[in-house]
Amino acid sequence: MSEALIYLDPESRLSLQHQIRQKLVEGIMAGTFPAGSRLPASRKLAEQLGVARNTVVLAYEQLIDEGLLESRERSGIYVSSGVFEGRIGFHGPSAAQAELDTRWKERIRTEAGKRPRFQFPDDWQRHPYPFIDGHFDTSLYPTAQWREASRMALGARIVNEGTLTEGDADDPELIEQIRTKMLPRRGIHARADEILITVGAQNALYLLTQLLVAKDLAVVMEEPGNPKMRQLLALRQAQVIAQPVDENGMVISSRIDRAQVVYVTPSHQVPTAVTMATQRRHALLNKAHQLDQLVIEDDFEHESNFLGQPHPALRSMDSDNRVIYVSALPKVLAPGLRIGFIVAAPELIREARQLRQMVIGRPSLLNQRTAALFLSLGHYDAFMSKLHQETSRRWLALRDALNHYRPHFVTVPNQGGSVFWVLCPENIAVETLAREAARRGILIEPDTHYYAVPSASRNCFRMGVTSIPAERIREGVKQLRELMWELASGESELLDESDSSLLRAADLARVMPGSNWIYQTVYGDPATFELGADGSMRGRAGHANEDCDEGRWWIEGNTWCRQWKHWAYGEEGRFFITLQGQQLKIYNTDGRLVDSAIIHPQCD
């Protein structure tokens, strides 16, 4: 504590010795002088404070008597190592503090949004099956490349360049890299004066809502939609029009006509990951043009589209500069970096820059320059391609697993992103499922906080793949299905072995050969199985049968067995089967319903 200041109040009614004691105790209790740390010699402290040495000696002695300090021979005075032992509730709020609380309530003039927020546990990495979105497992970090860029940014030459001034300009190198490397991937042409750097996309949305939204101004949001934007609009006391989302993205209807600002996440809708269809995009832009609406395009996770070509950004289709584009450097580039940006009309960028100056000054130029170097060294393209490959692998693994463990998982079809939006079984409340799953190390995100009111929940949940290795995805989904069974016990459909519709060995041998099964995949595609009379089996899935497989089937006792070459992980399966009319129900050997299909008997 040699550098610590003790302030003695000449006007205090307390003696100097008492004041010194008091300050030392304060420092020990607050942890400024940690247990076991050495205090300055009495002579030195006395000198520093301008008091007699004896005053300090007496203060020290009293604290030694009380056990707060201890004197170690030929070494000095130390804070006792056991100073906090036996003290309980030291940090707990006292009665005085509770009173203060109400006083602070009166002093606070702006209520930050009090909506319940969902947050994954901080120790999510200790959960074996973290199906969470927005976090990344560290295997994806381009640590070495980032370190190189960081080292260069700290290099004396760059620091000398004189860009590090008090002004409000962003690093021109970063603007140039975003302009020529990132935005063209989204079909966007932008001049330097149309781009502003922010502290992550959150800061971009904050600046925009502060600038463009006022009390009672009508603003469109998707429903379900981004809870962070909802909070920002609440802060501005906007009038929010919650517009439904379907499998083509946000519905464009006359409900949104009276809005002045439209907030939309067309690339991968937050939270459903649905991509907005081209017709919808045109309809939205036409309306905006006719009604002079501004459109805030939050280009969330534009980097990942695993089926088909990515759509260009809305802004690339905007001929009269009314789309305001918000995006960010991929979080996984450098965790905790927080660089976002706005692309918009220069008039708006100018205003946003002025507001930014007041709100944060300017986003760290050190980080800006590091990001610029990372991009300009060519790491970005290589990294994005690696990231795309890996995320795609995981996304397909989750899709396969959800499909394999049907019918408990039904998803809204999407073309990528890094999440699936999954319908929870009706007989289980999604919040119960999420809570119980977390106890078993499976993290999923219930949908409740994505709606204007939590009661609008449609009992869905999100599963993301950025944080879970591909290898663990199947097992996580399997365990989640087992949990669903458990939670629904009593209500769940179990095979009744005396069920007259149960197909026994002889029934199977009669019904199955030459039959066709028809069902839908978890992602809504039609699929058929053709069971040959010779025990061969063919499967086709997709609207154009783009996914095919072959396998074999056989009968063992009263069970029907099958093994595909690739589908169902190429594993053998044994099932009990019931038939009512044309409806097949498929049970595992524990008697759990695992699938269903429509059967067409042999055609010939």
Place this chain on the structure above:
Amino acid sequence: MSEALIYLDPESRLSLQHQIRQKLVEGIMAGTFPAGSRLPASRKLAEQLGVARNTVVLAYEQLIDEGLLESRERSGIYVSSGVFEGRIGFHGPSAAQAELDTRWKERIRTEAGKRPRFQFPDDWQRHPYPFIDGHFDTSLYPTAQWREASRMALGARIVNEGTLTEGDADDPELIEQIRTKMLPRRGIHARADEILITVGAQNALYLLTQLLVAKDLAVVMEEPGNPKMRQLLALRQAQVIAQPVDENGMVISSRIDRAQVVYVTPSHQVPTAVTMATQRRHALLNKAHQLDQLVIEDDFEHESNFLGQPHPALRSMDSDNRVIYVSALPKVLAPGLRIGFIVAAPELIREARQLRQMVIGRPSLLNQRTAALFLSLGHYDAFMSKLHQETSRRWLALRDALNHYRPHFVTVPNQGGSVFWVLCPENIAVETLAREAARRGILIEPDTHYYAVPSASRNCFRMGVTSIPAERIREGVKQLRELMWELASGESELLDESDSSLLRAADLARVMPGSNWIYQTVYGDPATFELGADGSMRGRAGHANEDCDEGRWWIEGNTWCRQWKHWAYGEEGRFFITLQGQQLKIYNTDGRLVDSAIIHPQCD
């Protein structure tokens, strides 16, 4: 541009070829496809866009005809290297843009403060005499140490620690370092839940004004005072009480009684660098306690106090948790880093954290961890001591130079900080001086933007030392004095050689021996010179004669000459002198008034 997206609109009235042309031109004009860059082969682009190859070929050919593209044999199609030659005003606003401007005006609901802001030129480093504050010359950066910390922060082990989550907690390591290394230097004990990290001190003040200030709420500010805070209060439409500052800091009077929040910069007042006296601090805290006012303490440049011990922070004297302490990591640690913090009651920190989540998400954890490592590696103490030493050297050099080139410089006494607040001669407008000085490579900051209204300017300016090497300080001050002479020409006092009061050789020989000269130093201390009859000379300055020197004097023709051992840089000086009553006026050999004193004739 291989990764660039071109979006073709199937519903457009334009042909595909025309659309491709249009998009290419847009891209070239916006610089997305820079001059000299290669375009994809027509076959490839056609494939990507799903159009016939000939459509692309025709679009390319037309652009080649127009000179925008050029075909290089056996190599491909390139954007012409001379594409922008002869185009003027490409970036200039068109009539359409001017119209847009008024539309944007209507759309912007929050006016960011439009007060004129002062800003040093971005190329300040090219000025030989940058007496500017808040910038740092790069010689002070602890680049190697920072790089070490940065490398460690990027290390896989730390990234793995799982602190990099989506939550709103700050890096616990940084909180701990601030708590135990930085705050004790200011006499402050704080628990972890009393500290919040912000994006620089600016962001801290923004969050606090958003939380604690509402429309028409009375807030005290120093006058002159921090223009950034004034802007923030204007944004909240607060009612500002502009409270005068004297050499003891802000005046505490009944004028501030009706305020609910008091903003003050006690360590080194912004802009005058005056330190608030202890009695004033007590008066402020007593009043705040009686009237239940909150005090925001902006602990600006607490690190530098060159005369005497630093004062502990106001917050260290605050017994009922109403002082809200704002500070930042020294900018010079890592330029562009931007880490500030608030220390306050946990209730307020909680609210500020929630608001921060909406405004920026969270300050970069990468930077937080790097700063924490820098502090914990022990670099901070070593660096601060080096910084203190160097700033102190410069501060004293500026003080000496201002004193040497009196009487054109009169400063408000201060105990450190890194600036001087200097009175501009009455016959020169400070803004003229600053403008003309900048033309000669001397940067000084006029006082106008520090007042509630610019017309309140007291014709002062600030000179800072963080960006100018000690070696250049004297020459900069000298040239500034020469500029003052020039600007005041016609009005300035020039020696009239026929002046009857001019002391000629014989007069000097009669008057000088054994006389005492009395005057004041630039920083307000009394000083005396005793001229011995034998040509020796003794000087004493300071209230307790703490600064003494010896020298010699003599007469050459009609001039009086002197040389001190240390004072006046130990250089010989030749002067013409006039005497009216007891008033000596001292002119250089060009006839310029350079000093004045009161003379007491020899006592014996």
